[in-house]
Amino acid sequence: MTSYSLEGRSAIVTGASQGLGMVMARAFTAAGANVVICARDERAITRAHDDLVGTSATRGRVVALQADVSREDDVRRLVDAAIDAFGRIHILVNNAGVYGPMGSIDQVPWTDWVRAIEINIFGSVLPIRALLPHFRQHRYGKIIQLSGGGATSPLPRITAYAAAKAAVVRLAESVALDVKDEGIDVNSIAPGALNTRMMDELMAAGPEAVGKAFYDRMKKTAEEGGTPLDTGARLAVFLASAASDGITGKLLSAPWDPWESLQDHRTDLDASDIYTLRRIVPKDRGKTWGER
Numbered sequence: 018m019t020s021y022s023l024e025g026r027s028a029i030v031t032g033a034s035q036g037l038g039m040v041m042a043r044a045f046t047a048a049g050a051n052v053v054i055c056a057r058d059e060r061a062i063t064r065a066h067d068d069l070v071g072t073s074a075t076r077g078r079v080v081a082l083q084a085d086v087s088r089e090d091d092v093r094r095l096v097d098a099a100i101d102a103f104g105r106i107h108i109l110v111n112n113a114g115v116y117g118p119m120g121s122i123d124q125v126p127w128t129d130w131v132r133a134i135e136i137n138i139f140g141s142v143l144p145i146r147a148l149l150p151h152f153r154q155h156r157y158g159k160i161i162q163l164s165g166g167g168a169t170s171p172l173p174r175i176t177a178y179a180a181a182k183a184a185v186v187r188l189a190e191s192v193a194l195d196v197k198d199e200g201i202d203v204n205s206i207a208p209g210a211l212n213t214r215m216m217d218e219l220m221a222a223g224p225e226a227v228g229k230a231f232y233d234r235m236k237k238t239a240e241e242g243g244t245p246l247d248t249g250a251r252l253a254v255f256l257a258s259a260a261s262d263g264i265t266g267k268l269l270s271a272p273w274d275p276w277e278s279l280q281d282h283r284t285d286l287d288a289s290d291i292y293t294l295r296r297i298v299p300k301d302r303g304k305t306w307g308e309r
Contacts, residue, residue, distance in 0.1 A: 021258040023050035023077075027103035028257060029095065030054050031086050031144060032113030034061035037163070037208055037246050041110060043069055044250040045257065046077040050108070053099040057113075059083035078103070086113050086140035096147040108159045108257045109148050111141040111185070116218055117177035119226040130177045137181030138188075145192060149201075158201040159257050162189040163208065163249075164268055168294070174228050186268050186294055193266030202265040204256050209244025209272040210235070216243065244272050252276055267292040 028045050032038040034056035042054050046069060054069070056062040066081035080102050084091040099106050117133025118125035141162060152158025166172060167179030168186045186205045193203035210216075216239050224232035249271040255261050256269075263283060269276050269292055285291065299307030 021048060021254050021260050023048035023108075023254065023258055025049070026107040026257065027051040027077075027099070027105060028053070028108035028110060029099050029106060029144065029148070030110040030112060031084075031140065032056055034058060034065045037249055038110075038112040039065050039068070040246040041112065041250045041253045042079070043072065043075070044247070044254050045108075046072075046079060047074040048254050048258070049076050050257070051077040051079075051103045053080045053082060053095070053102065053106075055082045055084040055086070055095055055113075057083065057085045086111075086144055087135040089143055092143040092147050096144070096151070100151065105155065106148060106151060107157065108161065109144055110161045110163070110253060110257075111144055112163045113140045114163065114165070114181075115178070116175055117181075119175055119219075119222045121174060122176045125177075133177035134181055137178065138184050141185045141188060145188075149196070152201050153196070153199055156200040158196075159261075160189070160192065160201065160203040161253055161256050162186065162203070162205040164205045165207070166210070168205070168207065168268065172231070174226060174231070183294070189268075190266050190293055197265060202256070202261065202263065204261075204265060205268040206249055206252055206256070207268060207270045208246075208249030208252075209270070210238045248272050268294065 023045055028050050030038055030042045030045065030052055033042045033054035042052050045052050054062060054065055062081045062083055066079055069075055069079045082095055082098055084095040086092055114137050115133055118129040145160060162185055164186050165178065165182040167175065167182035172179035189203050189205045196203065216235065219227055219235050220239060252269060252271040255276060260280065264279050264286060267286065279286065
């Protein structure tokens with residue numbers, strides 16, 4: 018899957034019982050990393066562990082833990098167990114996420130909306146908070162944040178997910194500046210439209226819940242197969258490896274951006290807002306109004 022080595026490195030991958038999380042964990046172990054995988058469902062994460070250790074390509078050790086990353090006590094237990102297992106953690110992948118309720122914001126259950134925010138935002142903030150002291154102690158770390166379509170485009174009727182994904186990308190950009198001089202890189206991945214459990218949830222919700230235009234677009238994507246999961250996993254391995262050292266604060270599209278050559282453009286990246294969220298002003302669209 019990749020030519021980047023993760024030998025001697027250890028990672029935590031959240032939401033890794035299935036889908037992209039599990040494929041990233043598999044890619045990490047194939048590249049030589051030790052990996053702690055976690056998910057809320059204990060039986061599902063146990064099955065994922067058995068699948069990973071039963072794969073001939075797995076070269077690193079795999080530890081599976083049940084954890085709800087939106088709960089501080091669970092995250093602390095997860096990080097402590099990872100450090101106990103491997104001595105040092107080099108990589109954190111914040112992959113856990115849910116769509117949450119689908120429908121008009123004034124009609125979906127408020128408790129479901131809040132729960133989606135907790136999983137998608139708290140589930141990224143808490144692992145970062147828990148691991149930053151460890152990364153700072155060693156003056157090295159890789160934080161990889163999973164983004165989604167809601168980060169760069171409005172998603173009507175899936176508002177909790179859209180709001181959360183925009184928030185976690187800006188979180189990653191902000192933390193990247195906080196730790197820029199401490200050897201810690203923080204980046205986000207837009208993996209593309211994936212044919213996973215979350216796609217199944219969209220299709221099951223139907224056009225009445227998510228809107229006909231979005232439903233039709235996602236239905237076509239599902240029928241065509243979507244972006245291969247390996248595409249996002251390859252980018253994750255690159256960002257977890259020494260090959261990406263110093264690239265930080267960026268939102269990278271796995272299927273569209275030329276991420277394998279980014280080290281050739283480090284000066285341009287460091288000096289600009291390329292691959293970041295920003296506000297579009299009139300002059301960006303060739304308009305002459307809007308200046309004061």
